[in-house]
Amino acid sequence: MKYTIQTGINNPILRAISEEIKEINDELKDFLLILRRAMWENDGVGLAAPQIGKNIRVIATTQREKKSGKKNKLLGETIMINPVLKELSKEMIIAEEACLSVPDVFGKVKRHKSVVVHYTDPKWNVQKKKLKDFNATIVQHEIDHLDGVLFVDKLVKPIKRFSEEKKK
Numbered sequence: 001m002k003y004t005i006q007t008g009i010n011n012p013i014l015r016a017i018s019e020e021i022k023e024i025n026d027e028l029k030d031f032l033l034i035l036r037r038a039m040w041e042n043d044g045v046g047l048a049a050p051q052i053g054k055n056i057r058v059i060a061t062t063q064r065e066k067k068s069g070k071k072n073k074l075l076g077e078t079i080m081i082n083p084v085l086k087e088l089s090k091e092m093i094i095a096e097e098a099c100l101s102v103p104d105v106f107g108k109v110k111r112h113k114s115v116v117v118h119y120t121d122p123k124w125n126v127q128k129k130k131l132k133d134f135n136a137t138i139v140q141h142e143i144d145h146l147d148g149v150l151f152v153d154k155l156v157k158p159i160k161r162f163s164e165e166k167k168k
């Protein structure tokens with residue numbers, strides 16, 4: 001099945017509140033495969049269902065080891081159904097973010113340094129995962145998509161454009 005990456009800060013699909021998933025069925029299983037494929041094909045560190053046009057509470061995420069100055073090493077990937085953030089650290093971090101749905105821009109966003117995310121896995125088992133730093137940022141960014149929130153809503157500094165950075 002084909003998918004289309006939804007873009008634009010005023011795109012109604014990206015701005016809607018996504019619906020909780022009540023049961024796993026074949027249609028959802030097929031969708032999870034598409035979501036995962038779309039993340040990899042577009043080089044995303046994560047992808048949320050609304051970004052490929054479906055307002056349901058599912059995200060695909062990767063977990064990475066952030067090495068300064070080097071490309072992040074991939075540690076794993078996790079599909080999360082109905083993810084909910086718990087145990088948000090008081091400590092915050094500010095890091096640069098970008099988004100496939102808001103192409104060509106990036107900017108600094110403040111996020112919780114660590115979180116515990118509770119979710120259901122594709123086999124319908126309840127799971128939780130403690131994540132910190134970049135991996136916590138990924139999950140916070142993706143769950144925001146399920147609530148119609150984009151990273152550009154949360155910038156702590158003015159937005160930058162990749163096209164302008166390249167000219168420098």
Ligand SMILES: [Zn+2]
Pocket residue numbers: 098099100101141142145
């Ligand atoms: Zn995004």
